[in-house]
Amino acid sequence: MAESPVIPIVGGTGALGAGLARRWAAAGASIVIGSRSEERAEGAAAKLRAEVPDANAEGLLNEEAAKRAEIVFLTVPFRAQSENLNNLREALQPGQILVDCTVPLAAAVSGKATRSLGVWQGSAAQQAQEMVPDGVTVVAALHTVGAPTLADADADLDEDVPVCGDRKADKARVAKLIELIPGLRAVNAGPLEMARIVEQLTPLLISINTRYKTHAGIRLTGLPDDNHWQ
Amino acid sequence: MAESPVIPIVGGTGALGAGLARRWAAAGASIVIGSRSEERAEGAAAKLRAEVPDANAEGLLNEEAAKRAEIVFLTVPFRAQSENLNNLREALQPGQILVDCTVPLAAAVSGKATRSLGVWQGSAAQQAQEMVPDGVTVVAALHTVGAPTLADADADLDEDVPVCGDRKADKARVAKLIELIPGLRAVNAGPLEMARIVEQLTPLLISINTRYKTHAGIRLTGLPDDNHWQ
Numbered sequence: 001m002a003e004s005p006v007i008p009i010v011g012g013t014g015a016l017g018a019g020l021a022r023r024w025a026a027a028g029a030s031i032v033i034g035s036r037s038e039e040r041a042e043g044a045a046a047k048l049r050a051e052v053p054d055a056n057a058e059g060l061l062n063e064e065a066a067k068r069a070e071i072v073f074l075t076v077p078f079r080a081q082s083e084n085l086n087n088l089r090e091a092l093q094p095g096q097i098l099v100d101c102t103v104p105l106a107a108a109v110s111g112k113a114t115r116s117l118g119v120w121q122g123s124a125a126q127q128a129q130e131m132v133p134d135g136v137t138v139v140a141a142l143h144t145v146g147a148p149t150l151a152d153a154d155a156d157l158d159e160d161v162p163v164c165g166d167r168k169a170d171k172a173r174v175a176k177l178i179e180l181i182p183g184l185r186a187v188n189a190g191p192l193e194m195a196r197i198v199e200q201l202t203p204l205l206i207s208i209n210t211r212y213k214t215h216a217g218i219r220l221t222g223l224p225d226d227n228h229w230q
Numbered sequence: 231m232a233e234s235p236v237i238p239i240v241g242g243t244g245a246l247g248a249g250l251a252r253r254w255a256a257a258g259a260s261i262v263i264g265s266r267s268e269e270r271a272e273g274a275a276a277k278l279r280a281e282v283p284d285a286n287a288e289g290l291l292n293e294e295a296a297k298r299a300e301i302v303f304l305t306v307p308f309r310a311q312s313e314n315l316n317n318l319r320e321a322l323q324p325g326q327i328l329v330d331c332t333v334p335l336a337a338a339v340s341g342k343a344t345r346s347l348g349v350w351q352g353s354a355a356q357q358a359q360e361m362v363p364d365g366v367t368v369v370a371a372l373h374t375v376g377a378p379t380l381a382d383a384d385a386d387l388d389e390d391v392p393v394c395g396d397r398k399a400d401k402a403r404v405a406k407l408i409e410l411i412p413g414l415r416a417v418n419a420g421p422l423e424m425a426r427i428v429e430q431l432t433p434l435l436i437s438i439n440t441r442y443k444t445h446a447g448i449r450l451t452g453l454p455d456d457n458h459w460q
Contacts, residue, residue, distance in 0.1 A: 114420060149452075159451050162434070190344060190437035197434045200427040204392070205450075207420035212453050219449035220435075221389050222379075223442050 004056070007177060008032040008065040010084060011076035013044045016101060019150025020075065020142065021048055023157075023181040025055035032058055034065030036087075041065070051153075063091040071097045071173060073142075078117070078124055079108040085131040094135025099174055100128040100195075101142040103202040114207040116200055125164065125195035139165035139174045140195035143202050145184065146215040157183030159217030162201070164194045172229040187220050188228055234286070237407060238262040238295040240314060241306035243274045246331060249380025250305065250372065251278055253387075253411040255285035262288055264295030266317075271295070281383075293321040301327045301403060303372075308347070308354055309338040315361040324365025329404055330358040330425075331372040333432040344437040346430055355394065355425035369395035369404045370425035373432050375414065376445040387413025389447030392431070394424045402459040417450050418458055 007024050009017045012033035021031045025048055033048070035041035041059030048057040066072045066088050076084050081102045092098065102124035106115035121127045125140035132138060141163045149155045161178050163186050165171045175186030189198055201218055208216045237254050239247045242263035251261045255278055263278070265271035271289030278287040296302045296318050306314050311332045322328065332354035336345035351357045355370035362368060371393045379385045391408050393416050395401045405416030419428055431448055438446045 114424070162438075187438060188441045189434060190441065194344070194434060194437050197430040200430055204419060204424060204427045207424050208392075208417060208450060208453075211418045211420065212458060214452050214454060216453060217451040219451050220438060221447040221449050222444050223438075223446060224444060228442060 004028055004030055005177060006030045006032060006069040007071070007073065008034060008068045009073045009075055010034040010062045010066055010088065011074060011080070012065070013040050014075055014077065015147035015151070016142070017073070017075035018044060019147045020073065021057065022052060022153070023150055025052045025057055027180045027182070029180060030056040032060055032065045032068045034060055034062035036062060063087060066091040070095065071099060071177060073099045073101065074128070075101045077108060078102050078104045081124060081128065082131065085128060089133055092133050092136045094133065096136050097139055097170055097174065098128060098132055098136055099139050099141055100125045102128070103143050103199050105203060114203045114210070116203050122193060123195035123199050125192055125199070129192060137165070137167065137170050138192060139163060139170055140192060140198060141174055141178060141186070143199055144205055144218045146205070146217070149215045149217070157181065157217075159183065160185045160187045160220050162187050162189035162198045162218070164189050164192050164198055166191050175229045186229070187223065234258055234260055235407060235410075236260045236262060236299040237301070237303065238264060238298045239303045239305055240264040240292045240296055240318065241304060241310070242295070243270050244305055244307070245377035245381070246372070247303070247305035248274060248278075249377045250303065251287065252282060252383070253380055255282045255287055257410045257412070259410060260286040262290055262295045262298045264290055264292035266292060293317060296321040300325065301329060301407060303329045303331065304358070305331045307338060308332050308334045311354060311358065312361065315358060319363055322363050322366045324363065326366050327369055327400055327404065328358060328362055328366055329369050329371055330355045332358070333373050333429050335433060344433045344440070346433050352423060353425035353429050355422055355429070359422060367395070367397065367400050368422060369393060369400055370422060370428060371404055371408060371416070373429055374435055374448045376435070376447065379445045379447070387411065387447075389413065390415045390417045390450050392417050392419035392428045392448070394419050394422050394428055396421050405459045416459070417453065
């Protein structure tokens with residue numbers, strides 16, 4: 001990986017995407033914010049450059065953003081996931097990794113944010129794997145990192161990010177990008193099918209947040225100190 | 231709660247039940263180990279008395295054990311959960327709390343321990359709530375605390391225990407018992423329906439344990455320091 005990786009974020013004008021963009025920009029990565037609207041993408045990039053000194057950020061249409069690096073992050077609400085994946089069919093190329101951050105909250109259909117929708121394929125990430133072009137690999141991650149915490153420049157992060165995918169080498173590349181953000185540790189949670197469980201951590205945290213009036217995160221205890229990803 | 235609470239454990243001869251019994255006995259609680267076999271229950275109680283100096287432990291048939299305190303723990307494998315609940319129909323009385331620790335692992339039907347079975351009611355705990363006599367309340371807890379860690383007297387625990395139930399007062403009583411064990415913090419995870427998610431944490435941890443060759447636990451970060459249960 002180059003010293004300053006390029007990180008395209010499809011749906012980067014949303015709360016999660018913007019929060020990740022801010023943290024990655026502060027860590028020195030070059031951010032490509034994607035949106036369905038070029039104007040909104042450019043606006044979000046300008047805001048990011050204003051907020052983070054020396055930020056390297058540009059705004060593009062999602063389809064253009066997705067061509068800018070091998071690893072592309074998808075941070076859209078569940079109700080927009082299928083539409084976005086359809087729009088990316090011509091843009092994504094074999095060899096690329098799509099990091100799906102989608103959580104199938106029942107809020108997508110006006111239900112509770114503490115409940116989730118059943119996805120026929122098992123999880124939103126598995127739905128994404130079905131929809132991407134042949135040769136594109138889906139890795140699932142970043143479901144449990146809260147947008148408000150990411151957006152709060154004064155908030156220190158201190159949590160783990162379960163990463164699901166069928167090949168450790170793919171997950172290791174994504175883990176490197178995740179761990180550019182101080183306070184985040186990427187944890188190998190197993191194959192992509194484990195996204196069925198990991199995506200459910202978000203409604204669990206929302207339920208806990210309601211009760212404790214906080215923004216909780218997840219930590220795994222008892223993991224060895226050595227670098228799992230090397 | 232008395233200084234030395236009585237804690238009945240239905241299925242207390244199994245790995246999870248025995249591990250909890252050992253920790254609670256060391257913390258000064260009086261343990262009632264339940265089993266389908268009185269002989270096995272008495273054997274497990276004798277073993278506990280031998281291992282933990284001054285342990286107060288006895289072994290009884292499950293149905294007798296369940297009558298010994300208002301709060302009863304059920305620590306049987308999923309494949310035995312329904313049978314045990316059927317057997318407890320005459321024993322449990324209105325006002326009692328049954329703490330269900332069951333995890334519907336696919337291993338119950340010779341599947342993988344990293345996969346789970348769909349339970350029609352939503353979760354094993356909700357199945358338990360359907361099966362207990364009227365007036366008995368189910369609380370779900372202790373899914374993620376590993377039996378090997380509990381059994382290892384030299385292992386320090388350092389993890390959270392998500393607790394699900396429909397009334398905070400019930401959960402608070404269960405939390406007090408859980409927190410008798412040093413290193414465990416009970417976290418209010420919401421209503422009983424959240425057991426759908428919390429029960430899935432076990433196969434997630436099993437998946438992580440396989441990859442890291444460890445016994446991982448769960449921690450929630452960002453919770454306030456005050457005592458939620460007071």
